[in-house]
Amino acid sequence: MIVNIKEVAATPEAVILQFSGELDFESIKSLVDAFKKIDINNRKYAIAEVGNVSMISSAALGEFMGFRKTLLEKDGDLVFAAMNMDIRTKFTSMGATKIFRIFNDVRSALNAFKWQQGLAPEIINLTFPANLHLVPPVRQLASRIAKQKGYSNKDSFRIETIIDEICNNAIEHGKQGEDQNISVKIGIDQKQIEFDVINTSDPDKLDTLKALLKPMHEQEIRSEERRGRGLSLIKMLCDELSVDCSEKGTVVHVKKVREVKDGISN
């Protein structure tokens, strides 16, 4: 067995262990020595890259579990990357897939670590024509992304509702025309999701729009009045809402903090 220890540029808390050969009983000492070389005071995340490993024994797996336990005590983890099908099958038969996370490659493993640490939000940009028929797919996209990233069904549905309202407003109150587009920027991390929705202003509708944006206590909402309720709904569902309205366009910024239940993020 050969093992190389690699630093990760710009992520000092992570380290990559590149293994090759057979992780058999005879390689245990080398494995333990490799783990000892890692300064666990400063490292909390280890990625075991096993793309060139042809065999892994139960004894070696036990050592990985032991090292993982050490990292877990520091709120870290040990994960595997680039595992071939044979090794993965063996992992499954040993029940190890219930313990270790396995990624396609080192890059995915590092991205997962960065996600956990909340180092930087992941950004999705979308531009689509200003047409109401396209809003349902857009809101579904936002909802699915939130769910995939671990947000609860409740949060995902609220996110969908927020995006729906904002995009509908952007289209209805913005400039009409085949060449008009809506831009949506989504920034999502472990703790919150933020949207910026941008349209092009319609000069004829600007005054109406500014009236709708008046602070709530200045407005009189009549029960038969259907306009102006969308923003109230968004305000109820999100944690921050700001609207920047100008002759060029309107930028709606929304932040929604991920729901935390009993100290655990949902």
Add this chain to the structure above:
Amino acid sequence: MNIQLPYKVELSFPGDIEYIPAIRKFISEILLVSHFSPKFAYRSEIIVDEICNNAVNYGCKTEDARIDLICNIFEDGIDFTVKDPGGDNFHVERLKNALSVESDKKSDKGLGLEIVRMLSESLNVVIDEQNLTSVRVVRKRENFSQNN
């Protein structure tokens, strides 16, 4: 307000497999609201899935790598362009081999391009000197094509 064709949708997302299911569903749904058949939408979803998977798996080297997806929807079909920042030389050569007319099926293994070819009218790949890769697929509506 009916949807006016042609129109363009542009998406940019992190080079991470996790995003692909939501992205391909989005493309399928915009095709359905543009009055393409469910069959057309689903087959287009398959194409987007294959190409985006390749872009993420073989075209993203750095952690901050991103994928750009541009869809032009026309009256008679759709064309997708997927751009990635470029993988290592090994994977670029593999892609070139998979695209060459004389390639045998083995070199295409794992890239799913055979499926994409079966479901589309044309498949074009441009790779520049920095390995920046752009894959463009054209797909025609059923009425306009015999391939469906």
